[in-house]
Amino acid sequence: MRPSLFAQLSGAALCAVLATASMAQEAMTDAERSAFRAEVKAYLLENPEVLIEAMDVLQSRQQAAAEQNDKQIVDANRDAIFNDAASWVGGNPDGDVTVVEFLDYRCGYCRKAWQEVDELVKSDGNIRIVMKEFPILGEQSVISSRFAIAVLQLHGNEAYAKTHDALISLRADANDESLERLAGDLGYDWSALQTRMNAPEVTSVIEANHALAQKLDISGTPTFVVDGTMVRGYVPLDGMREIIAQERAKSEG
Template sequence: MQSRPFALSLALFAGLTASSAFAQDSMTPEARDAFRAEVRAYLLEHPEVLVEAMDVLQARQEAAAAEKEKTIVADNHEAIFNDGTSWVGGNPEGDVTVVEFLDYRCGYCRKAWQEVDELVQTDGNIRFVMKEFPILGEQSVISSRFAIAVQQLHGPEAYATTHDALISLRADATPESLERLAGDLGYDWEELKAKMDAPEVTAVIEANHALAQKLEITGTPTFVVDGTMVRGYVPLDGMRQIIASERAKSEG
């Protein structure tokens, strides 16, 4: 696999070649050869120019990517932040909204779980939204169906408790283990099992997958923090910095 610096060098070289093509077309063969030799000699003598140019190119690419993601988030704002089906916790009137796309079988979702909870609890002014996004196989799907069914049958507080139980579940997620979990949590398993296969549960999962496709989300956890996409696990201190940055933007 090509390294990123090598790929950037190729892109830079292509840009230099394209930008000088018109000028070279008007040169004699001798002048063109001399021009190319001069450019080559200069770059060999001053290779730091390539490094500087690569840094500029990378910064421009990252800025373009960030602007694209900002546009995608704006275009899908209501579906991300106010879909009417996702669980909402934290401070409902918070000045920053954090949305998490999660999969219960994802190791990094499990790693982020308690840190995100600490972030929300200690900050006190974060509106937190969780979106069920099962992508790691049948155990992920059955876990999400279980959680969504609990929310639809028993409400948001029951969902929060169930989420914590599922994200910390040590056993495989199977009908048998979920039946035991339902009993531990005080739910009627037969009622819950029927609800798990209901169209309204399927609709939530399908809507989240369709939204994730629009947002180009392919892994978990993925966060949307107001207008910023955060792809992958970020330690607690990093998340706090992102929150502070979003607040600074709104104040500015």
């Protein structure tokens, strides 16, 4: 291929040509292969901007493939993600979009997202929110999640919502002393809570959430599942609103 032909190619077309040529090189003689490689090198040195365009094309393809993979694993696990009876459900129970959050109370980005997620749900009015306790940052994370799950199991949804807010904003270390004090502030019996925290009913919830996260290839917090879209990491409020709008547009289409 002559340099003049290379000059007519965009980054995307160059990627396709090089991919085809890569396979074709097996049929080339050593001299032809050397000449081809020299020609490609010379063209790229003269037109480095094509490399940037080619990288953009590659990243777009990789992102599309990742999004398709996420959609497939979400579809395969929809019931466990959206209809788990052990997880707290808030917002509008009949909302047209469901947002599921995998969270860790000791995660700085979960704390950053906390009030924004709350504002998202309240200001929209048509979002169903599901919380998945996913402690991954050590013993303080685990004891915090055990406390929250125990409250949900013993005292119900409204109590969990208050407890969630208290735990996500807790600046002290999460330990027996601080949680006993928190239980008293919230009006719970610490002894009963402590017993439930260590019960199999609580352990099974955490284990199930970790197993589900492994299936979904979730390794960090916060991670959100918004209907069919996986959102890995913190996204500002406006970004979350845009994702919600996109999901609604998909369902309408």
